[in-house]
Amino acid sequence: DAGITQSPRHKVTETGTPVTLRCHQTENHRYMYWYRQDPGHGLRLIHYSYGVKDTDKGEVSDGYSVSRSKTEDFLLTLESATSSQTSVYFCAISGSGAYEQYFGPGTRLTVT
Amino acid sequence: KQEVTQIPAALSVPEGENLVLNCSFTDSAIYNLQWFRQDPGKGLTSLLLIQSSQREQTSGRLNASLDKSSGRSTLYIAASQPGDSATYLCAVKGGVTQGGSEKLVFGKGTKLTVNP
Numbered sequence: 001d002a003g004i005t006q007s008p009r010h011k012v013t014e015t016g017t018p019v020t021l022r023c024h025q026t027e028n029h030r031y032m033y034w035y036r037q038d039p040g041h042g043l044r045l046i047h048y049s050y051g052v053k054d055t056d057k058g059e060v061s062d063g064y065s066v067s068r069s070k071t072e073d074f075l076l077t078l079e080s081a082t083s084s085q086t087s088v089y090f091c092a093i094s095g096s097g098a099y100e101q102y103f104g105p106g107t108r109l110t111v112t
Numbered sequence: 113k114q115e116v117t118q119i120p121a122a123l124s125v126p127e128g129e130n131l132v133l134n135c136s137f138t139d140s141a142i143y144n145l146q147w148f149r150q151d152p153g154k155g156l157t158s159l160l161l162i163q164s165s166q167r168e169q170t171s172g173r174l175n176a177s178l179d180k181s182s183g184r185s186t187l188y189i190a191a192s193q194p195g196d197s198a199t200y201l202c203a204v205k206g207g208v209t210q211g212g213s214e215k216l217v218f219g220k221g222t223k224l225t226v227n228p
Contacts, residue, residue, distance in 0.1 A: 031214050043203075045215055092156075100146060101205070103148075
């Protein structure tokens with residue numbers, strides 16, 4: 001299995017509070033991604049990174065920010081959590097071009 | 113915009129049956145196509161990766177084919193077992209409509225149930 005971990009694995013938070021999810025890899029892959037998975041919508045890309053301090057938006061980036069200060073870590077921040085951000089969040093990693101994408105175990109976030 | 117469709121959304125078969133899951137995509141200029149498996153409450157496990165220059169890939173009882181010109185891929189599962197029960201997701205990377213990006217676009221999956 002690819003060396004990719006996510007923390008925390010479960011979190012319950014209140015509306016309006018900031019939340020940060022962490023993705024950590026040991027594979028030295030260039031690309032890192034954050035997805036959310038919701039019933040009826042499938043997997044949707046939030047943000048991705050193509051190098052240290054290089055990030056770009058995905059299709060559902062509103063309300064989320066990311067940072068990557070080291071190759072191995074990619075942080076997803078919800079500045080002010082809302083109930084619509086209740087979801088399962090997955091991190092993924094990949095090399096360039098023809099490489100496979102590998103997924104972390106996921107973080108289940110509940111915003112009350 | 114690349115769109116990926118998986119049909120059927122759900123499939124129930126008796127144990128031992130051979131089955132085919134379908135995936136179609138709208139932009140044929142892809143880098144690769146990847147099939148994943150997801151068990152309930154779990155993450156995604158990569159099953160097979162087919163590069164754009166390949167026609168098929170095999171792993172054990174699984175065989176995935178790719179027809180870029182028609183925008184289709186199939187995942188063939190031989191001699192299905194109850195342990196194969198899961199959701200199977202198809203995803204494509206790249207495509208002209210995405211600027212040849214490194215992003216994956218996912219289908220919504222096929223939920224497979226193999227009955228003993």
